[in-house]
Amino acid sequence: xxxxxxxxxxxxxxxxxxxxxxxxxxxxxxxxxxxxxxxxxxxxxxxxxxxxxxxxxxxxxxxxxxxxxxxxxxxxxxxxxxxxxxxxxxxxxxxxxxxxxxxxxxxxxxxxxxxxxxxxxxxxxxxxxxxxxxxxxxxxxxxxxxxxxxxxxxxxxxxxxxxxxxxxxxx
Amino acid sequence: xxxxxxxxxxxxxxxxxxxxxxxxxxxxxxxxxxxxxxxxxxxxxxxxxxxxxxxxxxxxxxxxxxxxxxxxxxxxxxxxxxxxxxxxxxxxxxxxxxxxxxxxxxxxxxxxxxxxxxxxxxxxxxxxxxxxxxxxxxxxxxxxxxxxxxxxxxxxxxxxxxxxxxxxxxxxxxxxxxxxxxxxxxxxxxxxxxxxxxxxxxxxxxxxxxxxxxxxxxxxxxxxxxxxxxxxxxxxxxxxxxxxxxxxxxxxxxxxxxxxxxxxxxxxxxxxxxxxxxxxxxxxxxxxxxxxxxxxxxxxxxxxxxxxxxxxxxxxxxxxxxxxxxxxxxxxxxxxxxxxxxxxxxxxxxxxxxxxxxxxxxxxxxxxxxxxxxxxxxxxxxxxxxxxxxxxxxxxxxxxxxxxxxxxxxxxxxxxxxxxxxxxxxxxxxxxxxxxxxxxxxxxxxxxxxxxxxxxxxxxxxxxxxxxxxxxxxxxxxxxxxxxxxxxxxxxxxxxxxxxxxxxxxxxxxxxxxxxxxxx
Numbered sequence: 001x002x003x004x005x006x007x008x009x010x011x012x013x014x015x016x017x018x019x020x021x022x023x024x025x026x027x028x029x030x031x032x033x034x035x036x037x038x039x040x041x042x043x044x045x046x047x048x049x050x051x052x053x054x055x056x057x058x059x060x061x062x063x064x065x066x067x068x069x070x071x072x073x074x075x076x077x078x079x080x081x082x083x084x085x086x087x088x089x090x091x092x093x094x095x096x097x098x099x100x101x102x103x104x105x106x107x108x109x110x111x112x113x114x115x116x117x118x119x120x121x122x123x124x125x126x127x128x129x130x131x132x133x134x135x136x137x138x139x140x141x142x143x144x145x146x147x148x149x150x151x152x153x154x155x156x157x158x159x160x161x162x163x164x165x166x167x168x169x170x171x
Numbered sequence: 172x173x174x175x176x177x178x179x180x181x182x183x184x185x186x187x188x189x190x191x192x193x194x195x196x197x198x199x200x201x202x203x204x205x206x207x208x209x210x211x212x213x214x215x216x217x218x219x220x221x222x223x224x225x226x227x228x229x230x231x232x233x234x235x236x237x238x239x240x241x242x243x244x245x246x247x248x249x250x251x252x253x254x255x256x257x258x259x260x261x262x263x264x265x266x267x268x269x270x271x272x273x274x275x276x277x278x279x280x281x282x283x284x285x286x287x288x289x290x291x292x293x294x295x296x297x298x299x300x301x302x303x304x305x306x307x308x309x310x311x312x313x314x315x316x317x318x319x320x321x322x323x324x325x326x327x328x329x330x331x332x333x334x335x336x337x338x339x340x341x342x343x344x345x346x347x348x349x350x351x352x353x354x355x356x357x358x359x360x361x362x363x364x365x366x367x368x369x370x371x372x373x374x375x376x377x378x379x380x381x382x383x384x385x386x387x388x389x390x391x392x393x394x395x396x397x398x399x400x401x402x403x404x405x406x407x408x409x410x411x412x413x414x415x416x417x418x419x420x421x422x423x424x425x426x427x428x429x430x431x432x433x434x435x436x437x438x439x440x441x442x443x444x445x446x447x448x449x450x451x452x453x454x455x456x457x458x459x460x461x462x463x464x465x466x467x468x469x470x471x472x473x474x475x476x477x478x479x480x481x482x483x484x485x486x487x488x489x490x491x492x493x494x495x496x497x498x499x500x501x502x503x504x505x506x507x508x509x510x511x512x513x514x515x516x517x518x519x520x521x522x523x524x525x526x527x528x529x530x531x532x533x534x535x536x537x538x539x540x541x542x543x544x545x546x547x548x549x550x551x552x553x554x555x556x557x558x559x560x561x562x563x564x565x566x567x568x569x570x571x572x573x574x575x576x577x578x579x580x581x582x583x584x585x586x587x588x589x590x591x592x593x594x595x596x597x598x599x600x601x602x603x604x605x606x607x608x609x610x611x612x613x614x615x616x617x618x619x620x621x622x623x624x625x626x627x628x629x630x631x632x633x634x635x636x637x638x639x640x641x642x643x644x645x646x647x648x649x650x651x652x653x654x655x656x657x658x659x660x661x662x663x664x665x666x667x668x669x670x671x672x673x674x675x676x677x678x679x680x681x682x683x684x685x686x687x688x689x690x691x
Contacts (some may be wrong), residue, residue, distance in 0.1 A: 037473065039436060040455030046398075066455070079457040079614075080438030080622030082397050099554055099604070103517035103592045104545065136441060136608065137557075138398050139362040140589065142223035142515065142522030143188050153402065155191030 019057070025050065026058050030065045040076055044083055053084040089124040089131035091169050093117070094148040097134040100141035105158070109145050112159040116166045123145065131170050172519035178213035179205065179257050180232035184284065184367050185218035187401045193245065194227040200248035201229070210257060213567070218370015220284030221524030222271055222596055233259035239266040261392035271521055271540060276502060278490045279483060280363075280491040280526045284372035289408055294373045300418065302489030306381045307426040314385035315341055318411035318488060319348025320496035320510030327353055327446075328556065328585040329482030330507070330574040333488075336478060337469035343476035350379050351453070351472060351479040354402075355437055355444040358557025360516040360588030364482050365405065366524055368395065368402035371486075372409035373418075376432060378485035380423055381492060383430040385480055386411050391432045395451050406434050441558075441612040445660045446479045448614060459614040460660040479632055481586070483512055502529030507573045508661065517554075518544045521685070527572075534568030536576055548593035552601070552677065557667035558608050562592075562601065563670035581672060583665070598677035603631040605669035609662060620663025623654040637683045644681060646684055648674070 029046050033039040040062065047058050054077055063070045077083045095110055114120060117130055124131040140146035143155030149165055183189075183198040198214060205212035222228055225241035227253075238259035240251055263269060277283075286293035289595050294300070306314050308361045319334025340348055352375060356364040367375060379391045395402060410432050413419045420427045440458045442448045447461035473478025487509060491499045500508045507529035513536060516520045520542035537543070537553055544550055552562040561582030563570065570580045576582045592601075606627035613620045627650055633643045651667035658664040674681060 003566070038453050038455040041435065041452060045436060045438070064601060072456075075457050076455065079459075080440050082438035091381075096359075098298040098608075099558060099601070100360045100588075100590045102601075102604070103590055103596065105345060112456075134438075137357055137359045137361075138187070138611075139365040139396075140188050140190075140191050141360045141362055141517065141588070142524075143192050143226065144517065146191060153187055153191035155188065 019049070023053060023057055023061065025150055026055065026061050028147075030055035033063075035116075040073070041080075044077065048083060052087040056085070089128050091129065091150055092131045092133060092148075093165075093169070094135040094138075096122075096132045096136070096138050096144070096146045097121075098137045098141075100137075101145035104144040108158045109147075109162045113162050113166060116163065116170075127171070129171060166170055172428065172545060173618050178211045178216065178508075180213045181205075182215045182217045182230040182232075182237070183227060184219045184370075185288075185401070186226075186284075186366060187399070188223050188366075189219055189226040189228070190401070192226050194240065195247065196245040197227045197229065197243050200245040204248050204252050205257075208257075210254060215287050217286065218283045218288050219366055219690070220266065220272060221280065221366065221526075222266075222521075223523035223605050224519075225263070226523045227496045228266075229256075230254055231259050231262075232405060236265045236267060239263040239269065254642045260349040271523065271525070274527050274540065275433045275502070276500070276510050276528055277526050278369065279374075279486045279512055280371070280524060282374065282491075283366055285526075287498045287643040288372055288405055289322070291373070291412060294371075298493060299373055299489075300377060302492035303377050303380050303384075303418070303424060305492045306384050307424055310340055310379075311385050311387060312338075314381065314492065315494045318385070320493060321419070321487075321491040321499040322496075322503065323484060323487050323499065324507065324574065325481055325489065326483035326487070326511070326586065327444075328583065330584075333484050335457050336468055336480070337382065337386050337474070339466070340476045340478045343469055345476050347390075347473075347475045348386055348610070349472045349475055349477040350382045350386065350388045350391040350485075351446075351450065351477055352379055352485050353444065353446060353449055353479055354389065354393055354399075354482045355449055356399075356586065357396065357441040357444045358559075358588050360554065360557060360590035361514050361586045362516070363512040363514050363524060363587065364395070365399050365402050366404045367482060367486055368399070370635060373413060374405050374407075374414045374486050375482050376409060376418065376490060378432050378482075378488045380418065382478055382485060382489050384423065384426070384428055384475075388478065389429045389431065390640070391430065391474070392453055393432065393434045394443070394453060396437050401504070403434065403436055405680060408478035410434060440614075441608075442614045442660075442662050445662060448660070450477065450479065452529065457614070459616045460662075462659060483586075491556060502528035504528070504571055504573045505575055507575070511572060511584070511587050513572065513587045513589060515589050515591075518546055518550075518593050519551065519591045528569060529573050532568060533563060533570050533572065533589075536572070536589060537568070541589075541591065544591060544592045544593045546595075548595065550591055551594040551596050552592045552598060552673075554590045554592070554601075554669060555588070556583045558586050558667075559583070559661060559668055560585050560588070562598065563672070565678040582668060596624075598673040598680040599631065599635055600663060601681070602673040603635070605666055605673075606631060609666040613662060617657070617659040617663060618655035619654045620659070620666070623650055623658075623663065624666060626650060627654075627666075634681055635683055640681070640683060644674070
């Protein structure tokens with residue numbers, strides 16, 4: 001019986017409380033930056049670190065805290081490539097697409113990674129395992145081509161080296 | 172080792188370029204091997220010397236100096252110890268004698284790769300804080316005069332005299348002023364800002380404190396990229412340590428003057444490297460450029476007078492204050508005084524950081540210093556100054572590295588990034604990429620950049636497909652003229668440099684006949 005009630009509760013009450021809990025957590029993060037001049041970017045980074053993305057509810061809460069319009073805050077969130085409105089995959093692969101990496105065969109590495117992951121740049125695998133993103137320079141231009149896999153930097157990539165990285169990520 | 176109480180000192184860089192090629196695994200292997208051999212190991216994680224083709228570059232302290240080994244793989248470590256690494260046998264010999272390093276004049280990067288980045292003792296022992304100590308003994312106008320006399324020009328790319336910028340802020344009325352360090356190093360082919368923050372963070376702090384005291388600013392911001400997580404972590408630690416030690420805060424080095432410092436992180440927008448977009452971003456807005464005037468020196472961050480300099484400019488200042496303006500100005504070429512940290516990247520045998528007085532030619536840089544291409548194929552083009560810089564063919568390799576000489580040759584030195592391409596490069600593709608990049612990164616405020624970049628990509632695609640090539644080439648040139656003279660900032664204004672230089676120097680790559688449909 002308890003199990004059935006539990007299920008029922010999850011079905012009816014949980015979505016509401018989840019939303020409220022999310023707003024509560026968002027308020028907590030925003031409050032950490034009270035009094036900071038120009039806090040919007042630090043707040044957004046902190047929210048993304050906490051939630052993995054910037055939940056829609058964050059926009060109005062930041063607007064309220066900073067006494068700015070929701071349109072302005074939405075404009076900031078959507079302007080910067082870093083801020084996600086949806087969570088990323090379990091792993092994020094960022095491949096550098098800029099000139100120095102191009103000059104060292106970055107294109108061949110990119111083709112290989114796209115083919116093996118079955119993804120184009122900007123896409124997340126259907127099972128949520130990997131997100132593939134372009135990045136324009138990691139400052140590793142003398143050890144090119146370069147990539148960042150989650151928090152790990154990788155340089156001097158070749159298709160073979162990229163294959164080993166991809167194989168670790170695939171289930 | 173004979174004496175167990177004398178530690179064996181080994182350096183393994185923790186610079187991002189070294190980490191990307193496995194420095195952590197090498198450090199672990201060294202710890203394990205030293206343990207097996209019962210050696211008393213002192214492992215120091217330094218910054219990078221900038222000899223990036225040798226990374227991970229392991230250095231061993233010996234009575235004669237530091238001996239280098241590289242590039243080292245974790246599997247090599249046991250063998251290197253067996254061959255006498257602990258005594259400095261084998262390897263590359265003394266690191267300071269490696270021609271790539273020996274040929275440099277390191278003012279700004281003197282400590283980078285030498286010291287432990289977060290050691291206040293190391294910093295102080297290598298002339299650290301001496302520039303700041305002299306600055307607080309001078310009147311603000313005297314500090315500014317010293318910087319002006321050195322001939323230092325903005326290292327971000329525009330080459331504006333730093334002293335004049337500082338004087339404008341010093342003379343501007345107002346009680347609240349700011350110093351902002353532009354470390355939003357987004358140009359492909361550049362990594363000097365990153366290396367400095369990771370390898371010698373107190374140096375930037377010292378330069379900023381001097382700037383603050385010189386212009387009467389009590390607060391400084393460093394704005395860097397989210398793509399640089401290691402630099403962010405080290406810089407934040409360094410700021411906290413410098414504050415605790417009294418080099419920042421309410422009483423800088425006992426001078427009674429206040430200077431606070433805060434690091435801000437961008438969010439993946441290239442255009443925020445443009446100074447006014449950067450200021451907007453710190454204020455919490457979209458990174459859209461502002462029309463000038465007003466100059467940031469008059470109305471900058473939060474509307475207050477603001478010095479905004481590239482971090483390499485700010486990091487040049489401690490040397491100038493410590494050794495004197497003349498010592499700095501003695502080096503250089505024409506109106507470009509002092510040294511430039513040049514970043515050699517892309518398809519080069521020996522890539523890395525090369526700090527040298529202005530005047531070295533592009534050919535010397537890529538052929539002699541860089542050792543030619545990594546692929547062993549002939550060099551086709553060299554892009555200097557990032558994604559907005561021109562492509563130079565070998566015919567222009569006698570161009571000296573100097574703001575004016577590069578402008579005269581139809582290019583720019585920008586932030587000092589040099590990216591080499593071998594003869595497999597397709598310059599039409601590179602021109603297309605320049606326009607595509609501009610379209611992705613445009614802030615959208617002005618039409619030539621926002622729309623022109625997209626129309627440019629379409630036009631290049633038509634040329635690639637062999638459609639009305641002559642007409643489309645002249646259309647592309649015309650579009651570039653509009654972008655060059657009609658854009659609000661350097662993003663739209665300089666994107667024509669790579670496009671037009673590719674067109675001018677490599678016309679064959681644009682002379683496409685109609686292609687079969689399948690290849691399009």
